[in-house]
Structures are given as C-alpha cells and as structure tokens.
Amino acid sequence: MADTAKPASAAPSRRKAGRHRGEGQWAAGHFTPLNGNEQFKKDDDGLNVRTRIETIYSRTGFASIDPNDLRGRMRWWGLYTQRRPGIDGGRTAVLEPEELEDEYFMMRVRVDGGRLTTEQLRVIGEISQEFARGTADITDRQNIQYHWIRIEDVPEIWRRLEAVGLSTTEACGDTPRAFLGSPVAGIASDEIIDGTAALEETKRRVVGNPAYSNLPRKFKTAISGSPLLDVAHEINDVSFVGVRHPEHGPGFDVWVGGGLSTNPKFGVRLGAWVPEEDVPDVHEGIVSIFRDYGYRRLRNRARLKFLVADWGPEKFRRVLEDEYLGRKLVDGPAPEFPAQRWRDHIGVHLQKDGRFYVGFAPRVGRVDGATLTKIADLAEAHGSGRVRTTPEQKMIILDVTEDRVESLVDGLEALDLTTEPSVFRRGTMACTGIEFCKLAIVETKGRASSLIDELERRLPDFDEPLTINVNGCPNSCARIQTADIGLKGQLVTDADGRQVEGYQVHLGGSLGLDPAFGRKVRGLKVTAAELPDYIERVLTRYREERQDGERFAQWAARADEGALK
Structure with a gap:
C-alpha cells in the first residue's frame, strides 16, 4: 500500500x-505537543517502557516508577493502576491520581477475535490464581482483565503469556486496541x-x-x-x-x-x-x-x-x-440487518462441519481463574481445544460432536455457566466499576449480578430479548447508550436527602435494525436500592402497553415520560 x-x-x-x-x-x-499526554508520547514511545519494567521497576518496586510511565506509557503494555480500596465515588473527581491509585495494577490480556486455545485459557487461569487473587473478568472487547497485579510479577506473567502466544501489547493506550472478531x-x-x-x-x-x-x-x-x-x-x-x-x-x-x-x-x-x-x-x-x-x-x-x-x-x-x-x-452494498435480536451465540448451534458450538453465560463477565481452568478441562474433554470469548462478556466452546453436547452442557451447568440463561442473565453487562476502576463513581459487577437474581425472581416469565448495561461512570465501557436499559453510575439524592450511589437511566438504545442511542427522561435517576423496583415497574408497563411484536426499544421511544418513571 x-x-x-x-x-x-x-x-x-x-x-x-x-x-x-x-x-x-x-x-x-x-x-x-498541546497537552501532557502528547508531550510524554513525544518524549518516548510507549512501547519502550517494557524495557524499564523488566530491568528497573520490577526490581526496584512501585515507588520507583516514573509518573509518565506509571500513568501513561505503561498502558501501552496493558497496565493501569487500580483504585485504592475504601475511596467512595464522591471523591473520584476531586482526588489527585496518586491519591486514588493503589500499588497494584489492572492487566489486560489481548484476545483478538476472542480466539483462545484450551492451553492458553489454562495459562490465563493459572496466572489469575497465582498472581491476580483469582480475578479474570471477560470484557466486552473479548479481552481478559486481571486485578491485583504487582509490578514485581509483570515480567513473569508476560513470559508465561507469550509462551502460549498471548500478549498485553497495546491492550490499552493511544494505540490499535484488541480487535473484535466474530467468535464463530x-x-x-x-x-x-x-x-x-x-x-x-x-x-x-x-x-x-x-x-x-x-x-x-x-x-x-x-x-x-x-x-x-x-x-x-x-x-x-x-x-x-x-x-x-x-x-x-x-x-x-x-x-x-x-x-x-x-x-x-x-x-x-x-x-x-x-x-x-x-x-x-x-x-x-x-x-x-x-x-x-x-x-x-x-x-x-x-x-x-x-x-x-x-x-x-x-x-x-x-x-x-x-x-x-x-x-x-x-x-459495494450495505449489510442486511438480521431479524434475530440476540447476537451473542448463546446455546447449542450446528457448525458447518456437522459438529456443534456451545455458548454459555458467565454473570456479567465475572469469572475466576479456577473456573477458567475448569472450562479448559471441559473444552478439551468435549471439543477440539478451541474456546472463544464474545463481545457480550460470554464464552463459547467449539467443535463438539453431537454425542458429547449433553455432557458438556451438564458440566457447564455444574459451574453455574448456563447455556439456557434467563433474559436477564443473558442480556446484562457491567463494566469494572468502583471496585477497581479509578474513574468509577458506583459499584457495578456485584450490583448487576444481584439485579439479575432479583429480576429472575420477580419476572420469571419475561422472555422478550432485553439488554441491561451497567456502567460505573459516564465513559460507557459497558455501552450504556445502546442498551434497552442503560444505567450510568452517579451519586443521586435519596428520599432522605442523602447522597447515595445511583444511576441515570437511558431507555431504548439499540444496535442493528434500528440503531439508536437511549432516551434520557428528564429527572429520571434511580438509587441503587430502588433499581430492582424501577426496572420491574418499567418492564411491567412495557408488557401492558406494547403493541404486537413491538420491541422494548420501540416502545420506550414512543412511551410518554410518565410510563418510563
């Protein structure tokens, strides 16, 4: 070219x-350079920080890291400092970076196209257990994110990842991030x-x-x-x-x-x-x-x-x-938009070679290293050793013969990894949230998981495809604007006048056939405690008012504001 x-x-x-x-x-x-970020990039390419990590910082410790490397160039190798525990969301925007950050890192492992072998998945799981306190979240960019990583351990983690063909190169930073690809x-x-x-x-x-x-x-x-x-x-x-x-x-x-x-x-x-x-x-x-x-x-x-x-x-x-x-x-022509609402490949599906792939749903992408190694074991016992992550924080095992499908499904169910999830488990995503993220204002992963349980209990027969995306700040890592119900974390005032964790609500976002950003209703904010009540109320109203075949996003676009509150 x-x-x-x-x-x-x-x-x-x-x-x-x-x-x-x-x-x-x-x-x-x-x-x-017109800002500090452009200056540090001009001073030294972010790719060059690896040498300093391996030869200096991993030996001399966190305190020795140059600030422009710590909060800048280290992103070029998939490393962000994580949030110090105990800092509430009200202080997110007022504290200096050094006050917010802990002496541990989030590390992002690139999984381009979601393509993994069971050998790679097992190594990811082992690293999680040995170096990351068991953490290993699946992101909506098909990556794996660790937490609690010490700078002293980074070179060894890289060695193990790269030995099986994985890397953290440019998983963050002002770079070409991990490529999304069809998991099938x-x-x-x-x-x-x-x-x-x-x-x-x-x-x-x-x-x-x-x-x-x-x-x-x-x-x-x-x-x-x-x-x-x-x-x-x-x-x-x-x-x-x-x-x-x-x-x-x-x-x-x-x-x-x-x-x-x-x-x-x-x-x-x-x-x-x-x-x-x-x-x-x-x-x-x-x-x-x-x-x-x-x-x-x-x-x-x-x-x-x-x-x-x-x-x-x-x-x-x-x-x-x-x-x-x-x-x-x-x-050339535009793509044809499918009538099918779900794009996550969940369930048992026939491959073109006569075998099957099996998609299953971890809760909001939250898994752990021990579970990942068990998934690798199941995939090796039932398939060909190929596993995929999806852009909806889900996973797929490929190449399963028909006589092994039932055994695999049962094995996944035993790990609480269902191939037939409820609408709420299937359609709910969450970003990292205040547990680890320095930008977050509210908690996300645990709250989204408990929300799934509550909605399954309250609305057990709700079967219309629906997405609920939960984000801890305005940056939309969990794609809140394109969800049926998007929840943007912020501090809100409760009935007693107290500042508490809550969410601004976006309604009726969608991708695909009728792409639209969610509607923001004036004054519509919900406390974390009110969230199950609110969603139950709005979904009940939708079922009462929907026209034949009308999707939630279509209803939300036309409904009056009173129906959405």
Missing part, C-alpha cells in the same frame, strides 16, 4: 492545514465470509508497530463476516462487515467513526466493498489517517469519530484512496 508505514515524524508537510488549524493535526504540520468465524453455517485471516494479518502489521504506536487516542477495530453482525460494528473506530457483492462475491463493507463515551456517535459507511486480502491495506490506511489528521489538542475531541463527523464519509474515503491507498475502492 502507499506509504502508510512511514515513521510518525515523516508525516508529509505538503498537506495543507484545514479549517481545524488549532487541532494539533500532524498532517497540517502541527507537531508541538470459520465455523458458523450461515457465515458470509471468514474474517480470521484478515484479522490476523492486520494485527501482525499494526500491533506493536512504532508507525502506529502514537495515535491521538485509542483506536478500536472490528472484523466479522457473520450475518448476525456480532461485533457491535456501529460503535467502533473502524469495522469491516461481511457482505456479498453482486459481482465480486463475499467481502467486507467498511464503517468508520463510531464510538460512545460522553459524546456518542454511530459509525458511517464509506460505501466501499473490500475483498478479504485488501482488509489489512485498508485498515492501515484508516489508522494512518487517524495518526496524521486526528485531533491532538484536546483529549475529549481526539477520537476518530470527531474527524469523521467534520469531514463526512465522502471526504474520508477520498483521502483514504488518494493519499494512502493510491487506488480507488469498489463501491
């Missing part, structure tokens, strides 16, 4: 500054195209490559050829979505500029069809546009979605073709 692997310092000076002259765009010749790529009987090869080659080119290790902000990628649209393609920086071209056959439709957080935007189509073999070139071109033209002045405007919103898809495609690919892309 055309000149995308040039070092950052070689961004072409011939490009003229656009109207966003003050945005710190390298392509406009603006290389002077290559095996699903209804698959349009297998995106595995394209994902692996793209990862090989960009991850750990200094040409792409200093981006304006994080960069999220999704590649899936599933007709279920199972990677939330609408809310990634770039997504490649499986489609069939009427002349050229199976390939990918390209979307750019999606993202949530405090200024959510859906991605837009470039209108281009890309064959499997060209995905890595096109991805490199798009990430290079972000590197060169992305906004670096303000962190809250540094995501690709802001550039795409200002340029529009036509200009973005023109720059991609003319300045980075050196060729025109083929026009």
Whole structure:
C-alpha cells in the first residue's frame, strides 16, 4: 500500500492545514505537543517502557516508577493502576491520581477475535490464581482483565503469556486496541465470509508497530463476516462487515467513526466493498489517517469519530484512496440487518462441519481463574481445544460432536455457566466499576449480578430479548447508550436527602435494525436500592402497553415520560 508505514515524524508537510488549524493535526504540520499526554508520547514511545519494567521497576518496586510511565506509557503494555480500596465515588473527581491509585495494577490480556486455545485459557487461569487473587473478568472487547497485579510479577506473567502466544501489547493506550472478531468465524453455517485471516494479518502489521504506536487516542477495530453482525460494528473506530457483492462475491463493507463515551456517535459507511486480502491495506490506511489528521489538542475531541463527523464519509474515503491507498475502492452494498435480536451465540448451534458450538453465560463477565481452568478441562474433554470469548462478556466452546453436547452442557451447568440463561442473565453487562476502576463513581459487577437474581425472581416469565448495561461512570465501557436499559453510575439524592450511589437511566438504545442511542427522561435517576423496583415497574408497563411484536426499544421511544418513571 502507499506509504502508510512511514515513521510518525515523516508525516508529509505538503498537506495543507484545514479549517481545524488549532487541532494539533500532524498532517497540517502541527507537531508541538498541546497537552501532557502528547508531550510524554513525544518524549518516548510507549512501547519502550517494557524495557524499564523488566530491568528497573520490577526490581526496584512501585515507588520507583516514573509518573509518565506509571500513568501513561505503561498502558501501552496493558497496565493501569487500580483504585485504592475504601475511596467512595464522591471523591473520584476531586482526588489527585496518586491519591486514588493503589500499588497494584489492572492487566489486560489481548484476545483478538476472542480466539483462545484450551492451553492458553489454562495459562490465563493459572496466572489469575497465582498472581491476580483469582480475578479474570471477560470484557466486552473479548479481552481478559486481571486485578491485583504487582509490578514485581509483570515480567513473569508476560513470559508465561507469550509462551502460549498471548500478549498485553497495546491492550490499552493511544494505540490499535484488541480487535473484535466474530467468535464463530470459520465455523458458523450461515457465515458470509471468514474474517480470521484478515484479522490476523492486520494485527501482525499494526500491533506493536512504532508507525502506529502514537495515535491521538485509542483506536478500536472490528472484523466479522457473520450475518448476525456480532461485533457491535456501529460503535467502533473502524469495522469491516461481511457482505456479498453482486459481482465480486463475499467481502467486507467498511464503517468508520463510531464510538460512545460522553459524546456518542454511530459509525458511517464509506460505501466501499473490500475483498478479504485488501482488509489489512485498508485498515492501515484508516489508522494512518487517524495518526496524521486526528485531533491532538484536546483529549475529549481526539477520537476518530470527531474527524469523521467534520469531514463526512465522502471526504474520508477520498483521502483514504488518494493519499494512502493510491487506488480507488469498489463501491459495494450495505449489510442486511438480521431479524434475530440476540447476537451473542448463546446455546447449542450446528457448525458447518456437522459438529456443534456451545455458548454459555458467565454473570456479567465475572469469572475466576479456577473456573477458567475448569472450562479448559471441559473444552478439551468435549471439543477440539478451541474456546472463544464474545463481545457480550460470554464464552463459547467449539467443535463438539453431537454425542458429547449433553455432557458438556451438564458440566457447564455444574459451574453455574448456563447455556439456557434467563433474559436477564443473558442480556446484562457491567463494566469494572468502583471496585477497581479509578474513574468509577458506583459499584457495578456485584450490583448487576444481584439485579439479575432479583429480576429472575420477580419476572420469571419475561422472555422478550432485553439488554441491561451497567456502567460505573459516564465513559460507557459497558455501552450504556445502546442498551434497552442503560444505567450510568452517579451519586443521586435519596428520599432522605442523602447522597447515595445511583444511576441515570437511558431507555431504548439499540444496535442493528434500528440503531439508536437511549432516551434520557428528564429527572429520571434511580438509587441503587430502588433499581430492582424501577426496572420491574418499567418492564411491567412495557408488557401492558406494547403493541404486537413491538420491541422494548420501540416502545420506550414512543412511551410518554410518565410510563418510563
């Protein structure tokens, strides 16, 4: 492809500054750092911190870590300091970083495409038990997150992960983060195209490559050829979505500029069809546009979605073709949106080779190392040794023969990993929350888990597909704006006038057929204690008022405010 692997310092000076002259765009010749993050990245590439971790910090301890490494570059290797226990949510925004953080780390292990072997899963479980106090959460980016990691143990953890082909490289930071991929790529009987090869080659080119290790902000990628649209393609920086071209056959439709957080935007189509073999070139071109033209002045405007919103898809495609690919892309069709509501692959499903895959539901992604090793044992005894994580915090065991399905299902049930979960267990996700996250205001994982139990008890016959996403702060790691019921953690005032943990409620968000961000009803905030009562009340009202076949999101969009309170 055309000149995308040039070092950052070689961004072409011939490009003229656009109207966003003050945005710190390298392509406009603006290389002077405009904030502290840009300064520490210019001072030293985040990839270089690994050497210091291995040779200095792991030997001299937490207190010896340079602040720009501790709260900056170490993210390039999947490491964030975690929240010090006992600090309530009211102090999240007022304390200095050194007051909030503990001398332990969250470590994020990349699981690109959710692809794991049982050997890898067993090593993940063993590391969890030995170094992370048993923690090993599954994220909605298909990763695994540890907590309680000591800096002294990091080199040994890396050694064990890398011995089985795993890594933490650029799992965080202003980098190409872990790639979402269909967890049933290559095996699903209804698959349009297998995106595995394209994902692996793209990862090989960009991850750990200094040409792409200093981006304006994080960069999220999704590649899936599933007709279920199972990677939330609408809310990634770039997504490649499986489609069939009427002349050229199976390939990918390209979307750019999606993202949530405090200024959510859906991605837009470039209108281009890309064959499997060209995905890595096109991805490199798009990430290079972000590197060169992305906004670096303000962190809250540094995501690709802001550039795409200002340029529009036509200009973005023109720059991609003319300045980075050196060729025109083929026009192509949009994906067809499936009528099926669930995109998580839960349950027992036939593979195209006659075997089965079995999807099951941990509670809000919370598992532990001992359970992961038991899942690995079950997968080896019943399948071929292949396991997957999903973008809904779920897991799948592949390649199970028909005569072994029942035994596997029973073995999973014994671990409280059901293949036939209730609507509430199946559809509820939660971010890390105040237990470990320095940005969080409220608790999430435990509260979401207890909410599942309470709703199962109160509404045992509720069977309409429904998503409830629980987030500890406004940043939407749990995708609150696109859930049927999105819960954004904040402090609220209870009936006695006290400040307590609670949630702002977003209603009727959705992806897929009718993508929409959830509706915020004026004054609708719920205390944590009131949460089960509120959700029971609004779901009961929905069932009373829904029209034939009407989804919750459709009802919530038209309901009067009184029905939603």
